[in-house]
Amino acid sequence: xGADIGVTGLAVMGANLARNLARNGFTVALHxxxxxxxxxxxxxxGHEGNFVRTETLAELVESLERxxxxxxxxxxxxxxxxxxxxLTPLLEEGDIIIDAGNSFYEETRRREEALREKGLHFxxxxxxxxxxxxxxxxxxxxxxxxxxxxxxxxMLEKISAKYHGEACCAWxxxxxxxxxxxxxxxGIEYADMQVIGxxxxxxxxxxxxxxxxxxxxxxxxxxTDLASYLIEITAEVLEQEDELTGRPLVDVIVDSAGQKGTxxxxxxxxxxxxxxxxxxxxxxxxxxISSQRDLRAETSRVxxxxxxxxxxxxxxxxxxxxxxxxxxxxxxALYASKLVAYAQGxxxxxxxxxxxxxxLDLKSIASLWRAGCIIRADLLDTIMKAYDVPAAQRPKNLLxxxxxxxxxxxxxPAWRRVVxxxxxxxxxxxxFSSSLAYYDSLRRDRLPASLTQGLxxxxxxxxxxxxxxxxxxxxxxxxDRSEAEV
Ligand code: NDP
Numbered sequence: 001x002g003a004d005i006g007v008t009g010l011a012v013m014g015a016n017l018a019r020n021l022a023r024n025g026f027t028v029a030l031h032x033x034x035x036x037x038x039x040x041x042x043x044x045x046g047h048e049g050n051f052v053r054t055e056t057l058a059e060l061v062e063s064l065e066r067x068x069x070x071x072x073x074x075x076x077x078x079x080x081x082x083x084x085x086x087l088t089p090l091l092e093e094g095d096i097i098i099d100a101g102n103s104f105y106e107e108t109r110r111r112e113e114a115l116r117e118k119g120l121h122f123x124x125x126x127x128x129x130x131x132x133x134x135x136x137x138x139x140x141x142x143x144x145x146x147x148x149x150x151x152x153x154x155m156l157e158k159i160s161a162k163y164h165g166e167a168c169c170a171w172x173x174x175x176x177x178x179x180x181x182x183x184x185x186x187g188i189e190y191a192d193m194q195v196i197g198x199x200x201x202x203x204x205x206x207x208x209x210x211x212x213x214x215x216x217x218x219x220x221x222x223x224t225d226l227a228s229y230l231i232e233i234t235a236e237v238l239e240q241e242d243e244l245t246g247r248p249l250v251d252v253i254v255d256s257a258g259q260k261g262t263x264x265x266x267x268x269x270x271x272x273x274x275x276x277x278x279x280x281x282x283x284x285x286x287x288x289i290s291s292q293r294d295l296r297a298e299t300s301r302v303x304x305x306x307x308x309x310x311x312x313x314x315x316x317x318x319x320x321x322x323x324x325x326x327x328x329x330x331x332x333a334l335y336a337s338k339l340v341a342y343a344q345g346x347x348x349x350x351x352x353x354x355x356x357x358x359x360l361d362l363k364s365i366a367s368l369w370r371a372g373c374i375i376r377a378d379l380l381d382t383i384m385k386a387y388d389v390p391a392a393q394r395p396k397n398l399l400x401x402x403x404x405x406x407x408x409x410x411x412x413p414a415w416r417r418v419v420x421x422x423x424x425x426x427x428x429x430x431x432f433s434s435s436l437a438y439y440d441s442l443r444r445d446r447l448p449a450s451l452t453q454g455l456x457x458x459x460x461x462x463x464x465x466x467x468x469x470x471x472x473x474x475x476x477x478x479x480d481r482s483e484a485e486v
Contacts, residue, residue, distance in 0.1 A: 022049025126182020143178030161372025187266025
């Protein structure tokens with residue numbers, strides 16, 4: 001009997017996925033460009049299951065059962081192509097190449113097409129959950145042909161995270177769909193973290209709540225409909241004291257947020273498919289602004305930025321329980337803004353599905369994110385229920401799902417108060433405020449876009465449509481200003 005699957009690329013992610021597969025009873029053939037990593041894995045964890053040691057890709061391929069399944073977990077980009085090029089001549093029709101790294105979905109589409117022409121299946125798999133998830137059960141979002149999923153799926157489902165026993169793994173669609181869904185997951189993750197950051201900043205700047213106290217607030221919030229992994233770990237980070245200075249760790253960490261690119265890809269793709277993912281884009285921009293530390297230092301000197309005087313919640317609310325009321329308002333603003341981020345992310349999936357020919361099932365996708373991944377949250381179970389209705393009754397936008405309309409109405413006054421306070425006192429809250437603007441835009445039946453169209457027609461004869469009759473029109477602005485049907 002040959003091995004069930006081969007894994008090439010045994011840095012932390014590949015090694016942990018290989019161990020996860022072996023711990024679940026699969027025989028795993030191992031390969032890495034430099035053999036030292038293979039041996040290191042076998043020395044430390046060889047006892048965990050059935051591994052086959054190989055030194056070359058040819059040996060790896062030879063060791064596998066048919067149809068062969070080779071999982072690539074190397075550095076994204078050129079290295080993936082390099083491995084595919086070396087692997088392809090060694091494989092036979094019907095074999096499956098799996099790329100479980102963080103590849104860009106357009107590259108996955110290109111690779112899938114090229115390999116399909118050679119009779120091979122190429123499966124781009126979105127994997128979320130970091131090192132820990134890879135080892136103990138990640139959220140898995142596989143793309144590629146349906147046929148390849150029939151033989152690969154049971155294996156992936158077995159090693160995936162489980163939510164009350166249900167596997168967080170299901171086929172999402174052809175070619176790049178898996179990597180696309182993972183990318184949108186990461187975009188939502190950016191927004192999720194940004195709204196948490198905004199809540200923290202507002203509670204500290206306007207209500208004077210120190211990080212350790214806020215840890216308790218977030219812990220409390222984790223028992224509400226905000227319950228999620230990110231809220232849980234926010235409490236942990238906020239209560240951490242710096243070993244060196246005894247100050248809150250969050251005060252000694254440089255306030256410049258890094259990014260590896262998936263949030264940026266999501267924002268760019270949102271622009272390309274015409275889907276307004278404002279919460280995700282603002283989150284990416286917020287990280288960019290955070291990185292402009294020199295500019296911020298200079299600007300804060302010129303405009304004496306920051307909060308000039310300590311503003312307490314009582315100045316905002318003028319009551320005895322002001323601080324408590326403000327915290328509750330922030331919680332509601334956070335929930336509403338988070339909901340907008342999810343609504344936008346899911347809308348974007350629908351738009352991308354139309355663009356790329358994927359029939360994406362939002363209920364199934366929400367189910368994949370319930371465990372194993374960074375955005376895991378109770379909210380996803382409710383989102384799933386919102387889409388668990390016949391197609392004709394499916395909400396056009398998540399905000400319209402009956403599960404959320406009431407909650408949103410309840411959050412609205414608090415959301416407005418918080419955004420107003422942020423603007424009044426100069427605390428940046430880009431996602432809180434842009435999400436409110438998105439909500440307000442959606443619920444307006446008339447937008448000033450009619451004026452935009454008028455202007456476009458004026459300077460560029462771009463034409464417009466009328467509300468009262470069909471057709472396309474142009475006003476002769478530079479002549480007698482009469483209207484012509486064009
Ligand atoms: P790295 O991204 O650091 O890549 C290192 C591995 O790639 C090594 O095995 C290395 O081999 C191999 N490699 C690099 N270049 C080549 C090449 N030209 N030919 C063959 N092999 C090559 O590893 P990680 O484990 O951190 O990440 C793997 C993938 O998983 C990436 O796509 C990454 O973005 C993604 N990832 C996903 C996470 C998630 O939560 N889903 C988290 C972290 C990463 P050698 O040992 O010989 O140098």
